[in-house]
Amino acid sequence: MAARQRQPVKSVTRCIELLEFFAQESRVATVGEVAKRLRMPQSSTSMLLSSLATLGYLQQVPGTRAFAATVRVRLLGSFVQxxxxxxxxxxxxxxxxxxxxxxxxxxxxxxxxxxxxxxxxxxxxxxxxxxxxxxxxxxxxxxxxxxxxxxxxxxxxxxxxxxxxxxxxxxxxxxxxxxxxxxxxxxxxxxxxxxxxxxxxxxxxxxxxxxxxxxxxxxxxxxxxxxxxxxxxxxxxxxxxxxxxxxxx
Structure with a gap:
């Protein structure tokens, strides 16, 4: 019998989806827009976006709830492409x-x-x-x-x-x-x-x-x-x- 495939950890999956979203879109996006696009709870989206900003992958537009990718997101792919x-x-x-x-x-x-x-x-x-x-x-x-x-x-x-x-x-x-x-x-x-x-x-x-x-x-x-x-x-x-x-x- 084939081994049962493990389900990915939800928070990890969501982080990857967020990074992929910003890498593909290359633009500023609000928390609400990202949550709607990825069908994620807005509270979880806000928390994960803030965490990615703390780690340097995103930057928050001052005074707003909008985020944009930094060069660190692009560098994730530059090692293999x-x-x-x-x-x-x-x-x-x-x-x-x-x-x-x-x-x-x-x-x-x-x-x-x-x-x-x-x-x-x-x-x-x-x-x-x-x-x-x-x-x-x-x-x-x-x-x-x-x-x-x-x-x-x-x-x-x-x-x-x-x-x-x-x-x-x-x-x-x-x-x-x-x-x-x-x-x-x-x-x-x-x-x-x-x-x-x-x-x-x-x-x-x-x-x-x-x-x-x-x-x-x-x-x-x-x-x-x-x-x-x-x-x-x-x-x-x-x-x-x-x-x-x-x-x-």
Missing amino acids: DDIAVLGGLIRGMEEMRHRTRGSVILAMRQGILVRYIVVLRGDNSTAESFSTGATRPVFQVAPGTILVAEETDEQIGLLARRANAEQPDQAQTMIADLMKDIAGIRRNGWARSPGGATPSTELTSVLMPRVAGQPLLSLTLGLPAREAVARRQEIVESLRALATRFHG
């Missing part, structure tokens, strides 16, 4: 950089007072504890975050810093005067640097990705041993910028 020219080309470029430098290459987006690593290609000496896809870090403590924060106004940065200090008491407190000096340097140079978080012997160098309408701003980062990163800084920045130009939304 080489014909996705934009993101497939970017991922291949990140792979080439990893093999050439033996460093860790990171694509990241900001979510409030956190920065989320949406793609991580770990280098030879990195571990899962150091860098992993989907991980978050305090936005002011790592270069992939500070390069993104530097695009905000001084007033917005001050508000974010005070919020981070209030909501992350277990983390090192951000001194706003020192932060603004660092932000000025980032804006002047066009790149950011920081220790590698869980791996202090690693240094991160980050640049911005080109802006894409309707998508969160992204940063591109290379993590190398600190001495190497300092000695080769200009070369690293130029390589990151060259790779970033492959991304066109």
